[in-house]
Amino acid sequence: MSDEKSKKEIYGELLCLHYKNAIEIANSLVVGLDSQGYIILFNSFAEKTTGYKREEVFGKSWFDLFIPEDEINEIKQVFKEVKNTEQPSTTENKIISRDGNELLIVWSNSQIKDESGEITGILSYGIDVTQQRMLESQLSRSERMSALGQLVSGVAHELNNPLTAVIGYTQLLVGVDCDSETRRMLNIIYREAERCHKIVDGLLQFAREYDQVKEPTQINDVIEATLNLKRYQLHVDNIQLELHLSGDIPETMADPHQLQQVFVNLINNAHQAMTDHSGRGKLTIQTELIDDKIVVKFIDTGPGIVKDNLSRIFDPFFTTKESGKGTGLGLSICHSIIEEHNGNIYAESEIGKGSTFTLVLPVVTSDEIPDNVINDANIEQMQDSVFGGKILVVDDEQKILELFNDILTMMNYEVVTARNAIQAMDNLDNNEYDLMICDMKMPGFSGEKLYNIVKSTKPDLAERIIFVTGDIINPDTQKFLRETGNPYIAKPFSVDEIKDIVFKSFSTEKI
């Protein structure tokens, strides 16, 4: 009998040791709390995750040491419920590590009972899911962005054709002899249509996936160039400008136009916030090289951003501006551009203390520099060129064909139009043309296919095709244009753009 008891005891001790070891080597936090929430068990993994040694935490209140202040009451309530639940339970809460970071932990909890069956505390196994949740939320943001991007890009392309006709015809009419009242009204139509154009442009940029044109870029120069556009208006609106541009910033491979767009957005937002808030303010722009990263800050003395909004300002269509003043796309475009540069953008703000937007960009020293699709020739010189010649215009939109016809006829070109590629091929069989203008996206038979046919039958003319596209953001379109090297014009276009590109095409062998 006594032999049997000692066996049991030995077995019990071994088991106890085994459990102790298992807890100690577990790959999750194991924490035991007594019935008041004081810490009685804290394994190595808990030490590693939180940065505290067990000697520092034993006997201390779990709530006081680890729980964010504003959540203590709620978590104490959860603790009570867990303690009184027979079945193991799962809970999730934030804890603060020794270095002040917030960690999100998922706990599996069970009661601790003494020999008489009385509940003396709880034992919890915790898994740190902070990184995982962050990734999930980034993933769901990019999924949402991609679905929204497709929708937005579809709508924007549909709007482009009618808008092109409105802008083009209004410009033509303004040039015609008319009384001042008619001119005034036409100018209003033109201005408003241009406003819609800007919105469509914003939508397309928001939805874009096109390759960036990266080149060695000096960020300080891009900031200076952006300020050349904004300096006067900031001065007029009582916004003081303070610049701290470090001389240590190296060049990095980046798309300077896109970065300029980001800077314009951030400056405009700060400008508007300060003007609306107090009619004056100070904008500080600084660049620094920190740990081989270029850090750019835009610090304003505006009203600041409330905490709830701070987490939403980079979401598409989030705006607090009154209707007509904001689209809510600015910061989401900035976010995607900086992300495509493998950088980071974030905002810090406190009500009444202004806002700081920080960009962190990597220094990239070598990269492939893609060719620009159109090289910049001196248009003014070319405008002295001789007019005249025969142009075939192919587009499935009747209004666009009419607009091209009107513009080019006014320029003394002979114009033939075709509603689709088949009609265009009939025309090409029977006539010689000096230039072709061809829509890329036509039902059934695309501009790309037509180009390939022209290339095999009339290679000289193939080099003189100007493509028209409402889909310049599309990577396939970009690739095609880069490969052919042919010029293109993006819808909606202005009359001057058409004139310039046709001048260029008649004045050069190949653009």
Ligand code: ADP
């Ligand atoms: P929009 O300017 O069209 O509203 P954005 O995406 O650029 O769109 O900005 C979203 C929102 O972020 C703004 O409506 C505004 O509430 C807030 N915001 C952005 N920049 C600032 C700033 N510097 N100060 C205060 N609020 C800002």
